[in-house]
Amino acid sequence: MGLLSKIFSNTRKPEGFWGKMMVAGMNGGFHAEMASWGLDFGNVPAEGEILDIGCGGGANLKRLMQRSLKGKMTGVDYSPVSVQKSAKVNAAAIKEGRCQVLSANVAQLPFSDDTFSMATAFETIYFWPDIEKSFAEVRRVLVPGGKFLIVNEEDGLSGNNEKWEKIIDGMHTYTPDEVKKHLAAAGFQNIKIHRNEPKHWLAVTGVK
């Protein structure tokens, strides 16, 4: 594996030194602008239980709490490095009982059916196993009427996707139509696509 692949494979599952560097980077400037753009389409509820899947460095848990002043956040990630960083970044909210961060794979979420009013996935579905089963698992834990927001900085139409897929083992960049098709197959309704075409950013919402 080349150094570039070694470094960037930490976007899929942050591990060790480069993983720590990567989660710190995920919380930085560029992701911030895109995450805020995507969140505007989420209509984040003012209260209730909200789940952020693949929470990485935890910056989006913070952003969600700023938009949902009475909401309770749960972040999950299957990388121990990400879980540790998210917990550190949100330590005050965890202490107040407003936030928890757990180790979990989207393929098998450790929650009962009908738990969350909203679920979010920033920059992470590229790496999920069996995408329709993963989407169905997200749907299972949403309450009826609950919303799922997906935000990706790469919409699969930029011409860069093959480059990234070669560098990052196990990555797949989904086009807007593919995301829509897989969400519908998993049972989501009222699916809406939002795009920043020049930047190739993609935000998709679906309702249980």
Ligand SMILES: C[S@@+](CC[C@H](N)C(=O)[O-])C[C@H]1O[C@@H](n2cnc3c(N)ncnc32)[C@H](O)[C@@H]1O
């Ligand atoms: C590129 S990072 C994005 C982190 C954060 N959402 C953000 O936007 O800054 C992708 C994250 O998704 C996590 N991830 C990937 N596949 C996952 C899975 N199957 N279950 C849970 N987390 C996953 C990775 O460990 C990593 O922390």
